[in-house]
Structures are given as C-alpha cells and as structure tokens.
Amino acid sequence: MPFFVIFLAMIIVPLAYAGYLSFFREQLVGGVSFAGFDNYTKAFQDVAFLSGVARMALFLVVQVPIMLVASLFFALALDSGMVRLSKFVRLGIFVPYAVPAVVATLMWGYLYGPDFGPFAQLAELLGLPKPPFLAPGTVLFSIINIVNWEFIGYNMIIIYAALRSIAPELYEAARVDGASEPRIAWAIKIPAVRPALILTIIFSVIGSFQLFTEPQLLRTMAPGSISTSYTPNLYAYTLAFVNQDANYAAAIAFLLGMVIMALSYLVQLWNQRKERRA
C-alpha cells in the first residue's frame, strides 16, 4: 500500500524525528549531546514561547467565536429563504476562501497601511489621525479580521450544507404552530447541525494555533508591532531558520503539536459529555 508508506514517511517519521531531535542540544564546543528534557524545561521558562502561546489563546478565544457565530448566522439567514439572490450572496461570502492567505494578508495589509491605505487616506481627508491598525496593541485584532474574512464563508458553507440536509418536516410542524424563525433556528436547526459545528470548531482550533502566514507577512509592513516570536509557529520558524537551533525548534514544534491535539481532544470530550447529557 503506497499510501501507508508515504503516510508513515510524511507524518509519523517527522513526528518521531521531532521528538528525537528535541532531546538533543548542539553546542559550540563538543557538538551534539543528549539533553534529556532540557529543551522542554527551557520552553516552559521561555517568555517568548509562553507569550506566543498566550497570544494564540487570546486569538482563539476572540476569533473563533466571532467567526463561527457569523458563519452560523449567515448560514441560517440564507437557509431561512428570507434572503434574495441567495446564490449570489453565498458566493460573495465564500469567495475569500479561494484567495490564498498570502494575497489576503497583502490586500488587508495595504488597506490597513498608513501610506496608501484608503482608511488612512479618508482619515487624512477628514483631518483625523490615521487609524493605527498596525500598532502593537491593535495588530492582533487586525489579524483576527483577516482570518475572519478568509474563513467565515468556508465555515458558512459547511453549516449551510448541513442545514440543507435537515428534513423540512422537522420544522414545518413548528412553523404551522406559529413558532417564529429565530425560535425554529434555536430549537430545531442549531441542534440538528451540531455535528457540523463541532467539526468547524475543531478545524478552527487546529487552524488558529498554527497561525503563521498572516503575522509573518504583516511583519514586513509593521516590523515594530510583530516580534519574531509573535506566534509559536513563527517562533519555531525563527529558531530553525534564523537562529539555526534545530533542536530547540523541534521541541517547540513538538510541544505546539501536543497543545493542538490536546485542545482538539478537549473539544471532543466536551462534545461527548454534552451529548450524553442530552
């Protein structure tokens, strides 16, 4: 089975290799030596790494709910039949998914930018200070906006497809009984698409902790606001390719993988518990 060979080579082996590397340390004198858990204890005391993780946690807590609530809302609105031109609207919201993250970041970066960004131009016209989209305190929210822009449509389509496969009989009766659309959405439709929601939550958690493209590119526009350890992934990249510290980078990558898997697992546990209660 060629698949399993490649699967093994591309997923299991790198994972094992990262684990293996992370236990070593390269020194200027004496070459590579076994370091045990040193790289891990170092990571847990490394302010740069920890603040990156904390930043991603904040990102997760803010971005994922906004994105999923918006996706769910649009999906419900489109499904309710109250929206005209629903096909066009659906495509319009979805089209950013076809835009590579690199291009999305470039576009938004220019839009945010103080030189020829239209917001800055407008502010100047009105004699207001330029909006500080790329300042250290606000840049995280600017990134959140980019990620939302990219993925709301994608998640909306997943939820929408799930909504479309609910049998209409389920809520026609409720409608006859005079239940309002929001009531139907809350009591019937949302529970029915819960599996799809869980799926989008898991993919969002996996996605947000891997954040790399957006901050790495915005750094070229706002180097002062985004450090090289802004996200754990960016940090691992810097360690491996700028600092040439492959062993420590492997430890960070390995830890990051573990954090993400643990979180996805938690989402599932929470889901199963809720299911049992229901």
Place this chain on the structure above:
Amino acid sequence: MSTSQPGIRTGPDRAGTGSLTDEALDAQTGAASPTRYREDRPQRKSNILTVVMLVVVLAYFLFPLYWLVVASTKSNADLFSTFGLWFADFSLIDNLRMVFTVQDGVFGLWVLNSLFYSVVSAVGGALLATAAGYAFAKYQFPGDKALFSIILGAIMVPTTALAIPTYLLFARAQLTDTAWAIILPSLVSPFGVYLMRVYAADAVDTSLMEAARVDGVGEIRIFFQVALRLLVPGSVTVLLFGLVATWNNYFLPLIMLNTPEKFPLTVGLWQWQSTAAAGSGAQAMFSTVITGSLVSIIPLVLAFLFLQRFWQSGLSTGGVKA
C-alpha cells in the same frame, strides 16, 4: 493493495475507530454521496433590514477584492497620490507587462510551478486517499482498525508542526529545494482517506467485487477496473481540495525552497513584498506586487465559480483548511 485477505466488510463498521467526532464527520459525508439538497424553498418576504444587512455584509467580503482590482490599474505613483477606492490613470497593461517581465519573467515560472505542484500533489493525493479509503472499507487486514485510528488521529496533527521536522529530515536526504520537498508532504491527506472510506463503503457494491472475483479477476484489477470508476465523484472532491491546499500553501515552500526559480506564487509574492517594503530594488514594486496578487487569485476564483457543483457538495464533506 493487501489482497491476501478478502474478508469483506458489510456495512460501514465504524466501531473502534477512535473518537474523532465520527458523528460530526459522518454528518458531513452524507453530501459526498449523491447530493440530497432540497429544492429551493419559496422565498419568504425580505424586509428593508435584511437588505441593508446584506449589502453591508457583501460589501465587507468584496471590499478588499474591489480595492485590489482598482489598485492594480494604478501606477506606483498614483497608488500614493490618488484615493485608493477609485480609479486613476489606467495603467493595468503596464503593470501586467511589469509583472511578467521583471526579473527575467520569473513570475511566469512561479505560475507554472504553482500549477505543477498543486496538480501533481492533488492527483497523487486523491489517488492514494482513494486506494487507502477503499482498502479500509472493503478489506480486512491485520491491524486495520489500529491503523485507521492512527489516521483519524493524524487529522489533528497540525501540518505546520510537521513542516520543520520534515524540513530537517529532507535536509539530511538532500531533498530540500527540489519539487519533491513540496509534493511528497502534500500527498498525504488523512482526512481524504477518511472521506474516501465512508464514500467507498456505500459507492462500491461488494457483490460486484464478488462477481469479478468469481470470474477470476485479480484484486488489483478489481480496484482499477471496477471500483475506481464508482469512486470518481468522491475522489474529485478530495482532488479539488488538495488543489486549493497546495496552491495556497505558503509555509512549506517557504522553508523548503531557496531558489527563486522554484518558488510557487505565494512565496514569490512574499519575496517581492519584502523587497518592496524594504524600499530597495525597483521603485515600482508595490504596483507590481498588487497586480501580481490579482493575477494569482484569478485562476482559483474562476475555478471555484465554474466548479460550483463540485465544491458545494465537496465542502459539505468537510474539506481541507489550508
């Protein structure tokens, strides 16, 4: 194929396959099989509020693209001196010429590279996922359940966490800075295998395989001549999303490749952007980056518009998040 034990599975036996929200994934995979969308319901009345909301929402999602189109028609000087949301002197043609000729036309190479990497990865990946999914659905072999649980777990392994160790491995094997470095890691799609397993369980009739076996057809020929044809709709979905994932991939080629002639579009644009932002190089770089960005999104946007039928049923199968 593991052909030795044709113990046939009846039904989609999913017991013991780990807990990766089987239920969630199953709910999604329904639409991979012939779509069961309802026909559009009669439109209920819309009021002013929903119309206003819609306009706002659409404006938000289309606004950056509108800006990109406007900006790509401007010269570098006009970018700075004219208002960003309206046209100035029309220099799109000049910009395009610039995009395709600067640095000896390296942009054209990037387009071809992106195309090459994504087509090879997507076709290869879809074939592998189809074969593996089919094997899981229709054969029993030692350790199949354990292996499948591992694959389900692998769906959650973040690809970027793998990228750096993969790079280090490839560096040892001297595979970095080659096309292999992009294609090999992109061939593996655990989620694709999952989808194809669910799909194959329903799409391929086991009695058909039995009949072929009675006629003395080998297992490998059964796969290629009987099963593969039935599996095509599912495979196309996996293929389409593999295409997007590789086309949009940035991190992997960024770390694997050093030679500009081998870059895909994403990394190439990044390189131009860093040059432009650093203020060095040709002075007209910003308009080139912007026009290049526009050119690079057109193929995918068109593909999505024309292949709606595929991705709309495909996205409901879950899909791949880049």
